[in-house]
Amino acid sequence: SALVRKIHEKQTMNKSRQRFWELAGSKLGDILGVEKTAEQIDADTAAAGADGEIDFKEDAKFAQHMKDGEAASEFAKSKTISQQRQFLPIYSVRDDLLQVIRENQVIVVVGETGSGKTTQLTQYLHEEGYTVNGIVGCTQPRRVAAMSVAKRVSEEMETELGDKVGYAIRFEDVTGPNTIIKYMTDGVLMRETLRDSDLDKYRVVVMDEAHERSLNTDVLLGILKTVVARRRDFKLIVTSATLDAQKFRNFFGSAPIFEIPGRTFPVSIRYSKTPCEDYVEAAVKEAITIHITGTQGDILIFMTGQDEIEAACYALSERMEQIISTSVKEVPKLLILPIYSQLPADLQAKIFQKAEDGARKCVVATNIAETSLTVDGISYVIDTGYGKMKVYNPKMGMDALQVFPISQTAASQRAGRAGRTKPGTCYRLYTENAYLNEMLPNPVPEIQRTNLGYVVLLLKSLQVDKILDFDFVDPPPKDNILHSMYQLWVLGALNNEGRLTDQGWKMVELPLDPPLAKMLLMGEKLGCLDEVLTIVSMLSVPSVFFRPKDRAEESDAAREKFSFPESDHLTLYNVYQQWERHQYRGDWCDDHFLQVKELRKVREVRSQLLEILKTLKVKVPLTSYWPDTDKVRQAICSAYFQNAARLKGVGEYVNCRTGMPCYLHPSSALYGMGCNPEYVVYHELVLTRKEYMQCATAVEPQWLAESGPMFYYVKESDNSMLEHKKRQKGEKTAMQAEMENLRRAGAEAEKAS
Ligand code: CDP
Ligand code: MG
Numbered sequence: 001s002a003l004v005r006k007i008h009e010k011q012t013m014n015k016s017r018q019r020f021w022e023l024a025g026s027k028l029g030d031i032l033g034v035e036k037t038a039e040q041i042d043a044d045t046a047a048a049g050a051d052g053e054i055d056f057k058e059d060a061k062f063a064q065h066m067k068d069g070e071a072a073s074e075f076a077k078s079k080t081i082s083q084q085r086q087f088l089p090i091y092s093v094r095d096d097l098l099q100v101i102r103e104n105q106v107i108v109v110v111g112e113t114g115s116g117k118t119t120q121l122t123q124y125l126h127e128e129g130y131t132v133n134g135i136v137g138c139t140q141p142r143r144v145a146a147m148s149v150a151k152r153v154s155e156e157m158e159t160e161l162g163d164k165v166g167y168a169i170r171f172e173d174v175t176g177p178n179t180i181i182k183y184m185t186d187g188v189l190m191r192e193t194l195r196d197s198d199l200d201k202y203r204v205v206v207m208d209e210a211h212e213r214s215l216n217t218d219v220l221l222g223i224l225k226t227v228v229a230r231r232r233d234f235k236l237i238v239t240s241a242t243l244d245a246q247k248f249r250n251f252f253g254s255a256p257i258f259e260i261p262g263r264t265f266p267v268s269i270r271y272s273k274t275p276c277e278d279y280v281e282a283a284v285k286e287a288i289t290i291h292i293t294g295t296q297g298d299i300l301i302f303m304t305g306q307d308e309i310e311a312a313c314y315a316l317s318e319r320m321e322q323i324i325s326t327s328v329k330e331v332p333k334l335l336i337l338p339i340y341s342q343l344p345a346d347l348q349a350k351i352f353q354k355a356e357d358g359a360r361k362c363v364v365a366t367n368i369a370e371t372s373l374t375v376d377g378i379s380y381v382i383d384t385g386y387g388k389m390k391v392y393n394p395k396m397g398m399d400a401l402q403v404f405p406i407s408q409t410a411a412s413q414r415a416g417r418a419g420r421t422k423p424g425t426c427y428r429l430y431t432e433n434a435y436l437n438e439m440l441p442n443p444v445p446e447i448q449r450t451n452l453g454y455v456v457l458l459l460k461s462l463q464v465d466k467i468l469d470f471d472f473v474d475p476p477p478k479d480n481i482l483h484s485m486y487q488l489w490v491l492g493a494l495n496n497e498g499r500l501t502d503q504g505w506k507m508v509e510l511p512l513d514p515p516l517a518k519m520l521l522m523g524e525k526l527g528c529l530d531e532v533l534t535i536v537s538m539l540s541v542p543s544v545f546f547r548p549k550d551r552a553e554e555s556d557a558a559r560e561k562f563s564f565p566e567s568d569h570l571t572l573y574n575v576y577q578q579w580e581r582h583q584y585r586g587d588w589c590d591d592h593f594l595q596v597k598e599l600r601k602v603r604e605v606r607s608q609l610l611e612i613l614k615t616l617k618v619k620v621p622l623t624s625y626w627p628d629t630d631k632v633r634q635a636i637c638s639a640y641f642q643n644a645a646r647l648k649g650v651g652e653y654v655n656c657r658t659g660m661p662c663y664l665h666p667s668s669a670l671y672g673m674g675c676n677p678e679y680v681v682y683h684e685l686v687l688t689r690k691e692y693m694q695c696a697t698a699v700e701p702q703w704l705a706e707s708g709p710m711f712y713y714v715k716e717s718d719n720s721m722l723e724h725k726k727r728q729k730g731e732k733t734a735m736q737a738e739m740e741n742l743r744r745a746g747a748e749a750e751k752a753s
Contacts (some may be wrong), residue, residue, distance in 0.1 A: 361377070
């Protein structure tokens with residue numbers, strides 16, 4: 001589609017840009033080397049400012065802001081929670097806002113990040129009596145935000161978390177009978193519509209962070225539009241941190257837009273003069289420079305993902321140690337705090353803690369800190385200009401997590417984080433030219449770039465027969481819908497008429513990606529459900545392996561002990577099995593470089609999936625002492641046969657259907673084997689330095705032929721090949737007829753609209 005093409009063009013451009021950077025070399029490191037004196041650096045940054053700095057507000061205002069800012073941060077330090085609440089921008093418009101809500105069924109609320117939308121709106125609604133008959137729900141695109149905000153609001157309301165205020169994320173429900181304010185991920189609310197299509201228990205739903213345009217938010221907007229039409233007593237509030245609110249307003253037939261007046265401070269933007277070669281290193285240098293020479297204020301660095309964040313944190317602490325050991329003067333402390341969605345919750349909470357006096361906080365984050373989490377006291381933002389996005393390629397039928405340049409909107413959101421409590425500075429590790437000419441103005445909504453498997457399944461179960469006809473804010477490319485439908489058909493979730501099969505009905509009940517749901521159902525059929533249940537649960541949480549940088553070898557060796565030579569999936573199974581055998585002990589995990597918190601989550605997910613399976617009347621067998629590895633691998637193969645790859649060289653494979661090269665990750669159990677297996681299937685492809693197959697399992701070619709007869713056959717003799725060709729031709733004709741049907745349905749839907 002045009003969109004995917006656009007993204008690809010961007011990517012190619014990006015690659016050539018990187019190559020250019022490599023050739024040009026980065027001068028930024030030299031400019032900002034910590035070895036320089038403070039005066040030199042000041043002179044340098046002043047020089048950089050001459051051609052790269054943009055001031056948002058004029059000088060007189062700047063001075064006033066400066067004062068306000070100091071007042072604000074002093075205020076936050078000294079006052080009680082209720083006084084802090086009254087200081088938020090939203091408080092000054094509380095009554096007007098409630099008036100507009102009273103008079104309208106759908107309202108769009110726009111306000112800068114930190115104005116109090118997420119934490120205050122729900123409380124105002126409660127104070128205004130909207131929780132007398134029904135509850136107030138608030139959706140978040142990110143789990144971390146749902147959890148941390150619920151915690152904050154429970155503190156503000158002086159109630160235990162899970163009592164009056166609670167949260168629900170996939171596989172974790174911290175709400176109770178008293179809960180009147182419920183924060184949840186948009187995915188949770190989306191699935192609630194399965195049980196109760198009118199969402200009767202909700203009096204008001206706040207769809208927060210709608211500007212993020214997450215897949216589930218977009219689908220929910222369409223579903224909630226019908227709820228609004230059916231229930232006069234229901235109210236919907238859509239909030240957005242940016243000004244693209246017009247789109248939501250139009251979608252709901254001119255709902256009023258309520259703007260919360262901003263209180264932000266100017267942020268000066270410093271662009272890199274030359275493209276930078278290694279933004280992790282550049283960011284670390286920049287942060288250290290700020291720490292040593294800059295004025296008061298915390299630092300926020302934006303990176304693309306966990307690996308980079310860990311690398312940056314490690315480099316920062318190394319650098320600090322070095323400086324402390326060589327410096328004669330006392331060096332102030334730098335509190336280095338990573339944050340990304342897979343980080344354990346207790347570590348996430350740390351970013352909100354105040355640094356001790358004299359110390360400076362340095363938060364290293366993914367785009368999670370762009371709008372959904374607000375860390376107070378940030379005065380410096382270092383923006384690498386990149387973010388990770390999941391992109392679906394319908395031609396290859398695969399999702400890939402890829403690094404992309406961020407959009408201009410995202411860049412200004414990032415910069416804005418520096419000006420929340422006083423004027424700040426944003427260092428962009430890219431050139432102004434790159435900003436102006438290489439970044440898209442707005443991010444591409446997830447629905448237009450992602451696999452729609454579960455969404456199609458859910459909409460089908462909600463009796464939306466013509467998916468192409470569904471009321472989307474921005475419809476996904478038709479190809480994506482058709483390919484997702486095709487994939488569901490291939491997995492046996494849809495029949496030839498495009499309706500849910502019995503298996504499809506079961507799959508929609510499982511809060512899992514369709515292939516994982518299929519794996520469970522196949523596990524039942526093949527008599528290895530217990531093993532597959534463990535594997536699916538392990539795949540539903542962040543990695544359970546703990547790999548500290550300074551003990552990498554030791555932890556790799558520990559991991560290797562769990563290895564099943566033919567399967568990463570079975571290796572995961574083995575880890576869980578052994579943990580269980582050691583009474584789920586924490587010290588045992590420590591000894592084996594495993595994260596006990598994650599394993600506990602696995603246990604929780606496992607028991608929840610088990611409950612769901614029971615309601616689906618699936619018989620759960622007893623645990624076998626030793627797994628039938630063939631059966632388990634067959635179940636895996638039946639779910640992931642579209643991700644099959646064939647050996648090409650050592651550790652090197654090509655996707656069987658697309659010819660796309662893919663590689664075994666060095667941490668894979670299959671990697672060290674004397675000879676790599678001829679065929680593997682993998683969980684997903686992750687593009688980092690190479691296209692790595694995440695979680696791979698060796699499979700027999702005949703299993704591939706059995707699970708995916710529409711793609712594969714085993715070449716045996718001429719005779720059987722002829723037969724196969726005949727059969728394949730028949731199947732192909734049936735499939736083409738089916739695709740033709742889908743297309744026609746699509747065209748009709750288009751005509752109808
Ligand atoms: O949603 P919006 O960005 O408009 O603001 P918010 O998240 O409601 O944040 C309002 C204030 O609550 C900010 O000053 C945050 O620092 C504070 N807050 C907090 O201290 N802890 C949290 N977990 C969330 C917000
Ligand atoms: Mg918010």
